[in-house]
Amino acid sequence: MPELPEVEVCRRELEPTVQGRVISGVVTSKAKNPFLTAARVVRERLTGQRILGIGRRGKYLLFALQDARGAASGTLLVHLGMTGQLVVGTKALGWPGNGGGVPTDPHIHLLLELEGCDSPVLFRDPRQFGKIALLPGDAARHPRLARLGPDALGMEGDALFSAARGRKTTIKAVLLDQTNFAGIGNIYADEALFRSGVRPSRPAHKLTKAEAGRLAYAVRTVLMRAIEVGGSSVSDYLHPDGSSGYFQIEHAVYDRSGEPCRICWGVVKKTVVAQRGTHFCPRCQR
DNA sequence: ATTCCAACCTGATAGC
DNA sequence: TGCTATCAGGTTGGAA
Numbered sequence: 001m002p003e004l005p006e007v008e009v010c011r012r013e014l015e016p017t018v019q020g021r022v023i024s025g026v027v028t029s030k031a032k033n034p035f036l037t038a039a040r041v042v043r044e045r046l047t048g049q050r051i052l053g054i055g056r057r058g059k060y061l062l063f064a065l066q067d068a069r070g071a072a073s074g075t076l077l078v079h080l081g082m083t084g085q086l087v088v089g090t091k092a093l094g095w096p097g098n099g100g101g102v103p104t105d106p107h108i109h110l111l112l113e114l115e116g117c118d119s120p121v122l123f124r125d126p127r128q129f130g131k132i133a134l135l136p137g138d139a140a141r142h143p144r145l146a147r148l149g150p151d152a153l154g155m156e157g158d159a160l161f162s163a164a165r166g167r168k169t170t171i172k173a174v175l176l177d178q179t180n181f182a183g184i185g186n187i188y189a190d191e192a193l194f195r196s197g198v199r200p201s202r203p204a205h206k207l208t209k210a211e212a213g214r215l216a217y218a219v220r221t222v223l224m225r226a227i228e229v230g231g232s233s234v235s236d237y238l239h240p241d242g243s244s245g246y247f248q249i250e251h252a253v254y255d256r257s258g259e260p261c262r263i264c265w266g267v268v269k270k271t272v273v274a275q276r277g278t279h280f281c282p283r284c285q286r
Numbered sequence: 287a288t289t290c291c292a293a294c295c296t297g298a299t300a301g302c
Numbered sequence: 303t304g305c306t307a308t309c310a311g312g313t314t315g316g317a318a
Contacts, residue, residue, distance in 0.1 A: 178313080
């Protein structure tokens with residue numbers, strides 16, 4: 001569920017509280033899956049580092065680090081996966097505080113104590129699809145980042161047209177492929193396709209230049225709008241009364257199968273495209 | 287080279 | 303009521 005807008009909102013809200021602060025303590029969970037870098041190494045290498053700021057590449061957050069002497073000392077990479085969340089938390093989550101103890105919530109995989117902060121930064125992820133890695137040197141060369149295409153926020157029609165040209169797969173698969181453009185997930189693929197009137201199952205090579213232009217515009221605007229209203233949290237998709245973000249209120253098709261299309265009043269359908277649940281309006285999208 | 291699909295994991299829910 | 307089966311999804315890595 002966290003896609004580019006949710007990650008960007010997270011970055012913007014978290015940065016002011018961590019920027020310039022020194023990490024005074026690190027706690028990790030026993031879970032194995034989230035750690036691309038061994039938990040012990042994360043604890044040892046992160047302690048004492050200063051966070052210069054938070055960047056973003058697609059759905060990845062990149063914490064720029066500096067050592068005690070003021071030299072750049074690498075990057076903490078965080079991917080939220082599907083259920084990951086980065087929050088500034090307190091004892092409500094079962095952490096005794098003051099450098100002692102372990103969070104009672106087993107889903108908290110990383111806890112950063114910051115000098116001068118009462119509350120630690122927590123990375124919580126029940127399904128453990130999220131990832132934590134510590135990258136020395138040039139983060140961009142890490143395989144996880146090196147393969148990513150340009151940020152989807154800047155998608156241009158021409159670039160989308162060339163990415164789609166000659167492909168035997170569907171246009172939705174092209175949007176979801178992070179090597180083409182980074183940041184689009186299932187929700188915003190469906191929403192952007194709806195806004196541009198393109199059916200998700202359309203063979204990518206049949207997309208016209210005009211459609212590519214409209215779709216790229218739809219991608220940019222839907223991502224920007226979602227960021228504006230705080231993203232959408234649908235990990236709780238069966239109770240979409242919107243506790244975290246507000247964008248799910250504006251979803252035109254995602255998780256709306258069987259409901260009326262907001263444009264034509266036809267029925268929104270759900271199928272499988274690119275091995276994902278896919279929502280669209282058969283009348284508005286051709 | 288490109289596309290497809292299983293696997294990773296947990297929690298919510300549908301069905302029996 | 304309580305159990306089991308199914309599904310959700312981002313990414314990778316291996317198969318087709």
